[in-house]
Amino acid sequence: QQQVKQSPQSLIVQKGGISIINCAYENTAFDYFPWYQQFPGKGPALLIAIRPDVSEKKEGRFTISFNKSAKQFSLHIMDSQPGDSATYFCAAADRGSTLGRLYFGRGTQLTVWP
């Protein structure tokens, strides 16, 4: 049973556009929501993370929007660049659990065309 559902599976965006990836969860015990970025041949790397006490977190061109009542969160990449082309995973961790014990979505392959 998949605990975190991610969409879309793939996304093509033009350079300068906005990339949006969505995730949804059911487990109300989740209280840590990171996004990971993975380039080919590399492991996933933490990009940005949010806790449910805030509705939005921004780091540079990357923003997480969090809707606690809907149990949804999304990643927005503003001014998308070809260097952003990668696979993005959303994830979640349980309240009180180790932050390394993660439930991942299936990933979104982002391609940014120049």
Next chain:
Amino acid sequence: EAGVTQFPSHSVIEKGQTVTLRCDPISGHDNLYWYRRVMGKEIKFLLHFVKESKQDESGMPNNRFLAERTGGTYSTLKVQPAELEDSGVYFCASSQAWNTEAFFGQGTRLTVV
């Protein structure tokens, strides 16, 4: 500082054979995790070590998988005997404490033919 290192990068073995994957965590990281991604699916948790002790092995698929972390340093994940459905990318991650970020290795791509 070296990151999480995994060996080998790729492994192709025949069904029924044994394979051992190795993970060297970041120095000083007590927490070590194994994950697996089967093609097209989510990255799934396998188990968690704190030093040399298995803290959580709820994600281990079956008793063909054996993970060890001797001395609380590097870890190995042995699959014996390997089956076709074991194919996928195996990731190792480590973190300094239970409430700090986990850093992932580059993964080992295992193909069972």
